[in-house]
Amino acid sequence: MRALRRRRGERGASAVEFAIIAPVLLLLVFATIQVGLYMYARNVAQTAAREGVSYLRLAGDNPNADSYLGRAEELSVGYAAKLGRLDGVNADGTIDETTGRVTMVVQGEAVLPLGGRVTVVQSADATLEQFRVDPRGAP
Numbered sequence: 001m002r003a004l005r006r007r008r009g010e011r012g013a014s015a016v017e018f019a020i021i022a023p024v025l026l027l028l029v030f031a032t033i034q035v036g037l038y039m040y041a042r043n044v045a046q047t048a049a050r051e052g053v054s055y056l057r058l059a060g061d062n063p064n065a066d067s068y069l070g071r072a073e074e075l076s077v078g079y080a081a082k083l084g085r086l087d088g089v090n091a092d093g094t095i096d097e098t099t100g101r102v103t104m105v106v107q108g109e110a111v112l113p114l115g116g117r118v119t120v121v122q123s124a125d126a127t128l129e130q131f132r133v134d135p136r137g138a139p
Contacts, residue, residue, distance in 0.1 A: 034112050037085065038120075041110030044083045045122035048091065052076030052104035053124040056093050059102070069093045076106050085110060086120065100128045 056072040059065035076091035086108030093104045103125040109117045 030114055034114055037112055038110055038118060041085045041108070041118075041120045042122060044080055044086055045089075045106045045108055045120045046124065047083065048076045048080035048089070049104045049106040049122050049124035051079045052091055052093055052106070053102055053126050056095065056102040056104060057126050057129050059095055059128060065095050065097070069095065072104065076104055080106060080108060087111060087117075095128070097128075100130065101125055102128055 052072045052075055055075050056068055059068035062068070072093045073091040076093075077089045080086050080089040080091075087110075089106065089108040091104060091106050093102065095102050103123060105121065105123040107119065107121045110120050111117055
């Protein structure tokens, strides 16, 4: 009989426990989704910057190296648009002929489902490909 009374006194305990724990679990799930989407947006920007640098490296010994800038920037923006998750993508490439380095900076806004927009900025750099004549000559 005591066991029966105890069960009657515990009626609804599971519902109360669930009501306390459910919001915390939902918050953790949505926070994980937010972080995952942010990391994906960063990865998209980084990959787009690498694609632009890969193209920009070809400017090397070209006398009109600046003509590569516009095409490399278009390539980065197009690549970011193709992968998605970034709005308002902007790419800015530079060629430093004194150091022989090229840089591409990609910036965009990631739309997160629970909290508006966050700006993502990623960059990549590399050395220019420059071909020199072998001083030893051809065998």
